[in-house]
Amino acid sequence: MLNSNLQSLVETTMPAWQMMQKFQTQQQSAVEVATALLERIEEKEERIQAMTLLTPELALRQARAADSNYKAGTPRALEGVPITLKDTFDLAGYVTTKGSRVFKEHHALEHSGVIRRLYDAGAVFLGKTNTAEFGQSATCENKLGLVTANPWDTEKTPGGSSGGAASSVASGYAPIALGADGGGSIRIPAAMTGLFGFKPSYGLCPDEGGFRAMSDFACAGPLTNCVADARLFLSVLAEREFHRAPDGLKMLRIGYCESLDGQPVEPAVQAAVKHVATVLSRMGHQVDIITPSFTGWEQSFGPLVLAEEWRERGHFLTYCESELTDYEIASLQAAKAVTPEQVFEARKKQLEYRAKVAQLFESYDFLLTPTVATPAFTIGERPKFIDNTKVSRLWGAFPFTSPFNVAGVPAAAIPCGVSDGLPLSAQLVGAYHSDESLLNLCEALEQELNFQTYREGA
Template identity: 55%
Template sequence: MAEDLHALSVAELTAAYRDRTLSPVEVTTSFLDRIERFDPELHSFVAVTRDLALGQAVEAERRYANGEHVDRLLGVPVSIKDAFHIKGVVTTLGSLVHQHQVAKTDSGVVRRLRASGAVFTGKTNTAEFGQSATTDNLLGPDTGNPWDVGRTPGGSSGGAAASVAAGLSTLAVGSDGGGSIRIPAAFTGLVGLKPTAGLVHDERGFRAMTDFVSAGPLSRSVADARVMLGVLADRHYQRSTPRPGLRIGYCASPEGRPVDAGVAKSVEAAARALEALGHQVVEIDLPIGDWNDVFGPLVLDDEHRERGHLLGQYADKLTRYERSALRAAQQLDPAAAQRASELMPVFRARVDDLFSAYDVLLTPTVAVPAFPLGERPSSVDGRAVDQLWGAFPFAVPFNVAGVPAASIPCGLADGLPVGAQLVSMAGSEALLLDVCEQLEEALAFDQSMVLERWSGSRNEA
């Protein structure tokens, strides 16, 4: 059993705790030992909070033993993206500038997870200030993908995703301002969900991509994501069966952008699976072509406001991509940011109109499988793409739209995971979770390959 603890779901863990067949301390110790053994190869954590985790596990064990009320994540190992503050722990934000900055309080996301009884295994690696869709910074080596450590897990929540995919935590909390939960979920074969704008607050937390960002779960199953989202949003999302005949708007290549053939095949299979479940799948175009007219100026304006001073004081401590963003922010015409603010409600209204005709939208999450570390593709399916967004252009429009969006694994391309992105109208997380879980069961994505790679019985190199 000890070798399989890393594969147990939230429901399985908490049930075993209740009937005393497993101990939160035993499980936490097992996860911490796995981190010590495997993370030197993955670099998913920037800090392991061993003493904190064991203290939380002891308290969870006491509460189970006393038959006290059980919170939803009591004793469950959860990793925390290093964009959220844990009191008494350094929050680096993926930057040398903050490598010694100890948080004085929990931010809102961490406070709710702590109140739910979660056990914090550590802080996971992130792109500097969340400003890249890969997880590389100047703090140390790039985070590797558990399916192939020479490839990226995506970003900016790449450490979070790697920690779950390799079984170093049961759940992870990430943040998504332009795809930073869904991109890593797609690249690592996980479920990742970005909630409706404003549903999950991170009071007294880090600010970046402020108009678009939200905390959300990364997990191996929709059921686990459902539990964490409920905690983060202070709600309960009970599963129900989606009514048959939902109208699914399927766009195989949003904006006509190229998609890797293997990715396209797997997402097409997801569309056909939804049809087999009794839903009406309609191929559509999406009116999202001007998303970057909103996103680009508002992100740069935010960076200039929050971190513009760093160029003068700490330029040598910043990544190339953060320096580039701050320099672009210096050149931003204030009128462009004002215009973007005016365009955002127009864009959101246009996307909202889609949901008068369709219950759910389906697209690829990303355009390619995970690529080698440091080698963003310059072409996709034989067509040239820009290196900034070419590999992952399909998530960010729904940050601009402010609607909930999830990625679930739907197959493999070249032996690497593929994600299908499902999107629903603002405030409809319950429907989105139900459709995702129904599709997840129909597709039955096989995670055994990656779980076996990081199993407790794995031979030492």
């Protein structure tokens, strides 16, 4: 249970797929739902601080159009579904802060590719969510004046960089949030707020004309309460259908990694992920404990991320350093030293690393790992020790996500338990472009684990 001195603000909306059924039969209207959710946001937002911007006029205009389309029998793929948008995506006519004071008055001139597809699919935009500055942190702190809280315990971080997105769904603001994941920025906050988070295969959901950061690794994707909503959302982002397995799942070979390369994991997380392995085995799948080496991803990730930071934002050190967070300043200062030769070598290393991970999927259909090494921790206080072992401030809590960004493969964070009132998460990883099969496995596992029971316990 939660600390009795703290109020849980966890709340779950009706799933998007169920909302659409009710809109179709006119049991509910999109305007009614959007109005109710905007009222919920107003009630909770002072404590959660997930939103950088609310767009009630736009949302109600979109909802009215959705109701008209249902009455006319012409609903689109996400007609009337209320969603929130990570504030790194451009929405024409509205501010895109990118989590930075530098852009606090920057109005986008046009939709980025992802926003255009969601707009054209009939989604209802409730507003934009807080993020780490330029998406450059695995937590959500920035200098915009917002301190985004985890609704499971408002003293704890929701993770990042899509922390506002995660808190918006976990607080019941919307059934789906748009996030982006360049090193774990969907999966980490999903893990820390008890959500399902999905990072697609690299290149599957392009954001044409969008924000440039971690571009060699980043993917747009959903944070949701259920796999069905993620499937629905991804079909719009990728402009293709993700079909359910018509005859159920065949027996799968799953490689279970208790850790990656010996990184320490808190016992509660270890136990929860082990339980997932047991459930998968009980479902009839072959589950083998494996200890492959995942070293080498840093040789690509660091130089390529820093080189792009310098190319896109290096001039900020000269013109507006005082507006930047300490971590962005440190990133840009480190980026100064990256040479073209290092970038060239990093691209070679990335290809080698992708081949190394692809070889692993010749023996296994999917991998099972922890998503993060620890449950959510106090805002601004990254753990120095995990399972009594000293860890780095940068990666210690988050060693399990970035390797799969470098590999370019799909990965999902799955709720799998609660410890001391905070959610726990397992990660499932598939081969490149196995997104549909990974969704099917996650949905089958969801039925066994019953994600919703964890939230009801909050």
